[in-house]
Amino acid sequence: MNRRIHAAMNIRPNRKGARQGKNPSLDRRTSRVGRTHWAEIFPRTLHSPSRHAEQPRPEVRTMPASTHSPSATSFTAANAPVRLAWLFYPLWLLMPVIGVSLGLRTGHTAWFWITPAFLFVGVPILDGILGSSSRNPLEASVPRLEASPYYRRLTYACVALHYLALILGAWAVATQPLDGLSYAGVALSCGLISAFGIVTAHELGHKKGSGERWLAKITLATGVYGQYMTDHNCGHHRDVATPGDSGSARFGENLFHYLLARQLPHSTFIRPWQLERARLARSGKSPWSLGNQILQPTLISIATYGALVAAFGFSVVPYLLAVAFTSYFFLGFTDYIEHYGLLRQKQGDGRYERMRPEHSWNTDHIVTNVLYLHAQRHSDHHAHPTRRYQALRSFPDLPTLPSGYPGMFWLAVFPPLWRAVMYPRLLEVYHHDLNRINVDPRQRADLFAKYSRHPDRSRTANAIHTEPPARQLPAASGSGAYTCPGCGYTYREADGNLQQGFPAGTPWTRLPADWTCPDCAVRDKVDFIEVRSSPRTTAQGQNTLP
Template identity: 30%
Template sequence: MDAHSTSLPVAMERRIVEASVANALPHFAPLAIFPLVACAAIYGGWWIAVPLVFYALADRFDRIFGLEERNMDPATTSESQLFLYKLSLWLWAVLWPATFVFALWQALVADHLALWEVWCVAVILTMVGQTVFIVGHELVHRRALWERRLGEFLLASVSYPHYATEHVYIHHPWVCTPRDPGSSPKGLSFWRYLPAEVANNVLGAWRFERRRLTRRQLPVWHHSNAFWRYAVQLIFWYGIILWMGGPWAALVFVVLCGNVVFSMKISNYVQHYGLRRVLTPAGRFEPVKPRHAWSAAYKFTNWLYYNMQRHADHHTSNRRYPLLQHHGEGASPQLPGSYIQMNGLALFPKRWFKTIDPLLDLQRAQFYPDVKDWSAYDSRAFAARPDAFDAIAEIHAAAPRIAGWINRNPALLDMLREREFTDLELPEGFLPDPESEAIARCGLARLYWTHELSLAEMKAQLADIHVQDAGEAVDAAREWSNGKVFQIAMHTMRGSLSIGEAATALSRLTEASIVSALSAVEEDFADRGVPRGSGGVAVVVQGPLASGEAMPGETLDIRFVYDGTPARHYRKLCGRFRKALRALTRNNLLLSHQSFARGGAGEIQPLDAFAEQLRNPDSGLDPLALSRARCVWGSGDENVAERVSGELREALGTRSAREMLLAELRERGERAVEPGLRGLQSITTMRGGLRDIERAALFLRLAPNGDAAAPPEGNAERTFRTAGDRGLITEDAAERLVAAAALWRKLRGALRLVADDGFEAESAPAGARATIAGICGVDDFDALAALIEETASRAAAGIETLAPNLGPRR
């Protein structure tokens, strides 16, 4: 297939270039550098500038010579006609080792160059060495064994012989897919691309050799392992360097090789940046086509680097370099400059993205008009878990927040293969109609997450995880919790769980994680031989976590209340509790680390001070926060937790708490309803919004004949229904407030699960808007926006009826 292949496309048949001496001679231009390098190494001084000028003029020569878009016809060009072209390449492969060793001898052994001249010679060798990968790359693709071994030897001269394995057996089969680390996704800068690419080259080549030998039932250290050859070649080169100049010369050689590899990686980055092969309906990647590499047609650069800019055709044909075809913009994306220019641009990510990303978007629109959303193909999750593409694409289309989770931690996708999840996601077609299937899935998910997986069962699962100290317990609780949160989010996104059911399960997850971490801290503390105090500690949680309405990103509003002596013992214990919980919130999908790490989170108080703060009307404590506070765990004397709960109930029963709520409701009633939906903050603070509804519900609980004894988990909807039944508000007002409470609860949960930070309705993806609307029970997002405005107005009107109907509490 080297010299004979399929005929040229019809559009190219009229633009033929013949294989001739005149056309082959320009490809001898790269050989001119070797006498220049030799002179620079012998004479030093101004001779050093000549090779540098040679490369510096390449860009100017590109402008002088222009473009070359003509092609040889592989079908009519015989192998014998390519002899001069191949001779140029072979001569370069022979002259490089000789010139390389000679220049190093002059610089390291002859001792006639100044230090600055030695460094300049090293820089020149680095620049020439860039072509090692181009020539070596060409040779390792050939069928003749001697050419492949010569290519490996050249690559070993820059300490990178394993490239011969990685490039041929990994890069080529998987180019422009996540399985090829050399194909950069869109948005990844060169500086982030480089470390993973270098590491994966070595590891990927080794894994390939290991798999190859395993298939042949041979040990990994068998003599046919290519790494034995690579080791011998490297020993040869490093042996020469050590013989000539000792350890310092070897260090210089390592730096030189690193610079050559660095320049090669820039080219790799440029050649396939952002280009992706899409998955076919059969689940396989589409065949490689010219559209999967960037092309350029600058004549002098192609002479200097053996048609490197025709890389698109190399991936589809593997022809010898003179037969590589230039593909125009109708078949391959075109770079705005030569490879040399683009390699320099890639070092500056902002300029690179600004220049190339618009061209990439045009390429995608041109070649893949049916693919509207490329976020899944560009994601880190797809790079790490290509087999999970369907789930990744589903998540990216419907839930940006969940997409952020899997891109930061692709291992979460493995939770979709756990039986705990798959047993609830019944396959399509197992019932006669989709509606029945959906009902069955909902029933299974609801039964498991709200009944079978109770708080006690969650605590038992965490207790079954073997840990040796509190640090391991915190890590285990976080990992366990994150997996469960992801599963619950997926069920909710797919409509198998309602927001209320998800909130119940998530709240239990939080409490189980907290209890597991704190219990481990208590055991560690006791294991140190610290004498036990005479009292105990109560851990109080406030907010949605306490009221059973937890959603991802919640603030861990917690405080530690102790009673007993010695006080220093309890303060030290509570300090360890706080440290453990701060660690628990780090990289936690459910709990916000930033909010917990700020300021007074995790306040430690003696019970007397806590009670005094609750009784003081000027303490600034929010009645709503107090109504949603409860003890989730206690250490030592159980009476401490009971006394703390009693103090919370007593504080809510004061007249000042009711008056504060009523004053705030009246003040907010003077504001206008905000139209539309901007984000979570707007539905919380708008008149008739979530905050008003929560305060109205609490006001009614504290009213005469209200449901003051309701637990913190009691939701606002139940409170409004109870108030309507008892005549505290009219049936119409109760209906309005119940509808508002239900909508705000769904909407808050939908935004916390689906929308990422900084959510803007106008710019949100269509899939995310549809998911939010579906969770809220409406057909489309526009209808949801209208419903929000209407519901807020009706809720505000219902709240205005509260004060006249409520007398003083006796």
């Protein structure tokens, strides 16, 4: 049965222990067809924590888009099983509809709990049965894959499914004779689907088109999480894997302290409002104007929740509060595991090194990768945020989670289990050098004494502190255009960037020195290159980082 499923999906499962190295956190599988070593696409930096850092930098190899380009017929036929597999995501979003319908029809309370039971019990079991797949799309097929309307329409349809679950739950708790346990089951089930609205919005909100970005805002409104796009796109992607990022958990920090002390206050309120206020100020607008991208989805939330209360009465208020709470907890839990303890190192110029693939935890488990729209291929997402979910790639030799996100939930909510499983994996990534790990400062001394094989350099008496050399910004010139060397985004003074708060005609010199590329958030202003003739762009699908 298992073999037939994998054959239908054109997947080679990774057998437990097959061709694995000694490192429990790094997958050492060798390259195969459609499988590229990440170093071939992401050249290593001086501060890479990999044990192979002493090896010479490999040559960056890319495939020209015109080479071996499949015909439309062969491309569609080869990808048909994979295309069908993605339908599992909207089917998952319909699970509360199935559970509530069966619960009301049969009178059995268990049906109201089928959605959380499937996510937190069934999905980890399915991940264990079906295994993982490291298959990647051929680079030559990526342009056609990303241009396919099928994958976009699938995410568009999911927006309506999030609202369907929200409305169905409100109707059920307000009009049906539910006991307390059934009420809680409906609220948690529909709350999880609103929480998965963050998965849908994460995919749509990173795209350049205003239509998809508005769909992301509309989706986020179901869980009252309108600040997510601002904080995630402009804050987390800029600060990721640094001590100052509230979206990156620190070594020694348990889930509950992380949620209450850092993620909830800073990622939910402080940082997004700071970012949005600064953006609007650049355009001379008030932070309370309708142009505020946090207020826009928040107003949609108020209208939606208000309409549900007006339609069904105040009995839905506890339900709506539970839905919003589930969304907040879901995102906080996901943030906790995605970059746990991983750290970008500071360079001689005082800046953190660019975001690298080894700064994210990844997993290739089949079921959860479909369920999370490939968000678990997190390294490629951070390198290329605008790349669509169906084209995200997996790479070997990266920090690897032992399970998909739902399975990691059980470890995170029981800190002793988390320490037993994740501490060895994180320490192995950095060879027990806690100077290279994002450590909780409250526990730094104890953690160094217990786990580090190297002295704490931050406490060395003879440490020499030097002022980092000043970075030379690209000089303003007559071309009026500057391009990101990573993703190809070009800032043109004549056009400005209204989304970033720069009206047409804003000169390059007026952009803040700490401004980052609005598309990839990987490159800073100092990295941009003046366009002297036509902007140098990277062929779609190659996505190299020079």
